[in-house]
Amino acid sequence: MKKSLILFCSFALALMGAGCSDSQTSDKDGAGTNASVKVAKKAAGKELRDIAGTKTLVLGNGAIVTWIQDNVGEKYMPRSLFSDASDSLFNSLNKPEGLPASVGTFLVRVDGANILFDAGFGAFGGKMLSRLMSLGIAPENVQFVYLTHFHMDHIAGLISKDSTGRLAKTFPNAALYASKAEYDAWMNSIPQNEMQKNIMGLYKDSLHLFEFGDELPKGVTTIDAVGHTPGHTAFQISNLLVIGDLMHGYALQKDHPEINSNYDMDKPKAAESRKRILQYARDNKLLMAGMHLPPPGFAE
Numbered sequence: 663m664k665k666s667l668i669l670f671c672s673f674a675l676a677l678m679g680a681g682c683s684d685s686q687t688s689d690k691d692g693a694g695t696n697a698s699v700k701v702a703k704k705a706a707g708k709e710l711r712d713i714a715g716t717k718t719l720v721l722g723n724g725a726i727v728t729w730i731q732d733n734v735g736e737k738y739m740p741r742s743l744f745s746d747a748s749d750s751l752f753n754s755l756n757k758p759e760g761l762p763a764s765v766g767t768f769l770v771r772v773d774g775a776n777i778l779f780d781a782g783f784g785a786f787g788g789k790m791l792s793r794l795m796s797l798g799i800a801p802e803n804v805q806f807v808y809l810t811h812f813h814m815d816h817i818a819g820l821i822s823k824d825s826t827g828r829l830a831k832t833f834p835n836a837a838l839y840a841s842k843a844e845y846d847a848w849m850n851s852i853p854q855n856e857m858q859k860n861i862m863g864l865y866k867d868s869l870h871l872f873e874f875g876d877e878l879p880k881g882v883t884t885i886d887a888v889g890h891t892p893g894h895t896a897f898q899i900s901n902l903l904v905i906g907d908l909m910h911g912y913a914l915q916k917d918h919p920e921i922n923s924n925y926d927m928d929k930p931k932a933a934e935s936r937k938r939i940l941q942y943a944r945d946n947k948l949l950m951a952g953m954h955l956p957p958p959g960f961a962e
């Protein structure tokens with residue numbers, strides 16, 4: 663455990679861009695919010711003030727969704743991550759610094775419950791926990807955590823060091839949900855899975871495994887988004903579609919869903935899922951929430 667933790671921390675720090683300054687997000691960056699979302703916000707009659715690194719919107723059913731930026735500073739996905747894209751296509755985007763992105767999680771407040779979608783890096787260099795608390799949500803008061811998949815930047819936030827220095831659950835009272843396909847793959851066949859096994863072991867008494875199509879508590883449905891990982895899952899609640907890691911380079915993939923990132927473990931399946939789910943979101947005018955969309959984490 664100790665060795666893997668050290669390895670993981672250096673991996674996390676490299677990914678998080680340690681040393682960057684914290685950034686205030688704004689609507690003008692990347693995938694902003696458009697008029698229909700602002701109307702929804704107004705219709706709910708609530709004044710929702712955004713604190714740094716968060717963005718809050720009201721959904722069609724009155725639930726409140728907040729993007730919580732986990733990464734520090736600005737994040738760009740490099741050209742080298744998109745081998746599928748030709749030079750001419752990539753250059754046409756005019757983004758020589760890379761594609762704007764983020765690492766984020768989403769909090770949904772519905773029917774008195776707090777649901778967290780993924781947990782980011784959390785205590786391993788991420789801002790998820792401090793920002794969650796600045797929203798007035800103590801980790802003890804998160805009732806549900808729904809996971810899109812088991813990559814480190816989505817699950818490391820599930821664990822923190824307790825007062826004795828031992829690793830413990832960050833969310834001691836949360837029921838944890840993941841697809842059976844994702845769980846089985848990481849527990850049985852994917853190498854370098856020590857951290858995943860340790861985290862799932864800590865949560866074993868509160869872990870629930872679902873099949874695609876199952877409905878989870880609070881009216882959240884689960885959708886097959888396989889390809890990025892063997893059990894990658896999208897979630898829908900009201901007009902919100904949580905898409906996980908369906909897109910790493912929004913500026914490129916929103917119009918070219920056939921192009922994968924090199925993080926996608928099964929590229930043909932990832933491309934199929936991306937095409938199908940983007941079309942579904944457009945046909946049903948859903949608000950997409952993506953863990954690597956550019957700030958503020960939403961797209962329509």
Ligand SMILES: [Zn+2]
Pocket residue numbers: 813815816907953954
């Ligand atoms: Zn990711």
